[in-house]
Amino acid sequence: MATHRISSLPIAISTSLSLPSKRRDYRLALPFNSLYGTRLLLKPSNLSCFVTKHHSSTTATVSLSLPTAKPERATSEKSPVWSARSIKSFAMAELEARKLKYPNTGTEALLMGILVEGTSHAAKFLRANGITLFKVREETVNLLGKSDMYFFSPEHPPLTEQAQKVLDWAVDEKLKSGESGEITTSYLLLGIWSEKESAGHKILATFGFNDEKAKELAKFLNDDVVLNYK
Numbered sequence: 001m002a003t004h005r006i007s008s009l010p011i012a013i014s015t016s017l018s019l020p021s022k023r024r025d026y027r028l029a030l031p032f033n034s035l036y037g038t039r040l041l042l043k044p045s046n047l048s049c050f051v052t053k054h055h056s057s058t059t060a061t062v063s064l065s066l067p068t069a070k071p072e073r074a075t076s077e078k079s080p081v082w083s084a085r086s087i088k089s090f091a092m093a094e095l096e097a098r099k100l101k102y103p104n105t106g107t108e109a110l111l112m113g114i115l116v117e118g119t120s121h122a123a124k125f126l127r128a129n130g131i132t133l134f135k136v137r138e139e140t141v142n143l144l145g146k147s148d149m150y151f152f153s154p155e156h157p158p159l160t161e162q163a164q165k166v167l168d169w170a171v172d173e174k175l176k177s178g179e180s181g182e183i184t185t186s187y188l189l190l191g192i193w194s195e196k197e198s199a200g201h202k203i204l205a206t207f208g209f210n211d212e213k214a215k216e217l218a219k220f221l222n223d224d225v226v227l228n229y230k
Helices: 071-075 084-099 107-117 121-128 133-144 161-177 185-194 199-206 211-218
Strands: 003-006 011-015 025-031 041-045 050-053 057-062
Touching: 084 107, 084 185, 107 121, 107 133, 107 161, 107 185, 107 199, 121 185, 121 211, 133 199, 161 185, 185 199, 185 211
Parallel strands: 011 050
Antiparallel strands: 003 011, 025 041, 025 057, 050 057
């Protein structure tokens, strides 16, 4: 089975003749003869990351979920969906970990990922409080040190235990809220803050983020920035 991977998202796409069911995802339909064709469709689909070849097009299914330490959630229809900004932040976190040549994606990388994505309410809140990508990256190196220059990170550095707890905390809090909608990056940021011993928490604290600011951000947990292209 041939496998291809899209560099901007942590998504594996594999050739298959059948699609699993009972998951809320989205399907991208692209012309089979070119990745740059004019036909691009986005519609509800089934389970994650499979490609089906037809006579004139290739259909790719993109999952809107992130890793979880709770296997029962992987097949649950009740599990909330992550927002596109959250998923992009996660992808950027993996990239930041690779740039620093770290073997794992930690809470500090998740924090950098939010800032790299840059358009979410959480990212704007951080910048408004003087917490920028440059400062976080510099403090990460001060706190965790530099990796060996000859070390090469895996394509998708595995999550540290604390980073995985951040993701699961975000899902738990979304379920507790009883609110509909997606899991925004604000949940991701507060999840980092909830891990008191993590590098991400320590970096936030270094730049003045505290419980009061966390409470302020929590008021907008289920809101996100609406981009207007008009």
